[in-house]
Amino acid sequence: MFVPVSKPFLNEDEHRLVLEAVRGGMISGSGGNFIDTFEKKFADFCGVKYAVTTTSGTTALHLAMAILGVGPGDEVLISTFTNMATFFAVLYQGAKPIPIDCESKTLNLNPQLLEEKITSKTKGIIVVHIYGHPVDMDPVLEVAKKYNLFVVEDAAEAHGARYKGKMVGSLGDIGCFSFYANKIITTGEGGMITTNNPDFEKRAKILKSLAFGDNDKFMHQYIGYNYRMTNVQAAIGCAQMDKINDIINRKRNIAKFYLENLKDIKCIQMPVEESYAFNVYWMFNIILKDKLSGKRSLFMKELKRRGVETREDFVPFNQQEIFIRQGLTKPEDCPVVNSFFKDGLYIPSGTDITEEELRYAVEQIKEVVNSLCI
Numbered sequence: 001m002f003v004p005v006s007k008p009f010l011n012e013d014e015h016r017l018v019l020e021a022v023r024g025g026m027i028s029g030s031g032g033n034f035i036d037t038f039e040k041k042f043a044d045f046c047g048v049k050y051a052v053t054t055t056s057g058t059t060a061l062h063l064a065m066a067i068l069g070v071g072p073g074d075e076v077l078i079s080t081f082t083n084m085a086t087f088f089a090v091l092y093q094g095a096k097p098i099p100i101d102c103e104s105k106t107l108n109l110n111p112q113l114l115e116e117k118i119t120s121k122t123k124g125i126i127v128v129h130i131y132g133h134p135v136d137m138d139p140v141l142e143v144a145k146k147y148n149l150f151v152v153e154d155a156a157e158a159h160g161a162r163y164k165g166k167m168v169g170s171l172g173d174i175g176c177f178s179f180y181a182n183k184i185i186t187t188g189e190g191g192m193i194t195t196n197n198p199d200f201e202k203r204a205k206i207l208k209s210l211a212f213g214d215n216d217k218f219m220h221q222y223i224g225y226n227y228r229m230t231n232v233q234a235a236i237g238c239a240q241m242d243k244i245n246d247i248i249n250r251k252r253n254i255a256k257f258y259l260e261n262l263k264d265i266k267c268i269q270m271p272v273e274e275s276y277a278f279n280v281y282w283m284f285n286i287i288l289k290d291k292l293s294g295k296r297s298l299f300m301k302e303l304k305r306r307g308v309e310t311r312e313d314f315v316p317f318n319q320q321e322i323f324i325r326q327g328l329t330k331p332e333d334c335p336v337v338n339s340f341f342k343d344g345l346y347i348p349s350g351t352d353i354t355e356e357e358l359r360y361a362v363e364q365i366k367e368v369v370n371s372l373c374i
């Protein structure tokens, strides 16, 4: 038996729409119906007025920073525990990212730590809904309002997650999503910006397509980018949108299975769902603790030998050697993340994982825990 961490959830629907796009000759990012349709479906799903496709989650984040006018001399507060793409987006604009430490249960940014990091240079906040659990947004929005800061949501792992009933991607000024192959829904590679601000939508559409001129096309308006998703990718996205609620249900059922069947297990911290949250459990992340702390590589190796694939957690910003060397951060900046990231990993959470595979994974995890938690 081999149980992968994740694999894309595709069937005839994707095949049919991709073929339709290719047969119609509409394969670029500058034509074809699937791009508009995907954007419309995604905006409706998130409960926002506008959605704009991009080539990745990373370029969605960069576009958001460009739209918001982030530049040299600005500071942006960001959850330290994330894919480094969130930080790169700010660095591409020549601005300075400031890492914010986590809450120990949700692993999301701790809103109580924001205010002390605000300076006259602070321009905004990027929250990350990590592993599909929404950030506690009200205190974040309150601080943002008090200091006149923008709020960008990195929702790359959290399509369909809700905070107090409201969809992520609709809570801040701009939401950024990824459709990489292992995300909640996929287009292979791809991304999306969501917003209710017509001005942001307009700027996103101009900047993502080389900022071509209005009347004289090749008289460019600004320094633009080519962040255009292709119509072929958008065709996959349209097919995925028809199953997004099914996918989220499956993710929640996987989590329910693990939570029930691993509930008495020792030495492991499990994911939570706070009272304000609807968690989409993108990946089921566990943290080794007590006698298992420090044994992650052994734990993963032993599971791999038994055919259960796992993946280690992100290395947070405050531990990245290149940024420490550049003087942008130091490990001590975020003590809470330091206490868990080396012990964190996620276990098989693929959308179409079977009950048999889940049972097998649980059995193997229990055995490995019993052998190592001594």
Ligand SMILES: *Cc1c(COP(=O)(O)O)cnc(C)c1O
Pocket: 056, 057, 058, 059, 082, 083, 085, 086, 128, 154, 156, 157, 178, 179, 180, 189, 190, 191
């Ligand atoms: C995947 C991911 C990204 C980057 O998205 P890509 O589509 O891979 O560029 C950014 N932030 C988070 C939190 C992610 O998980």
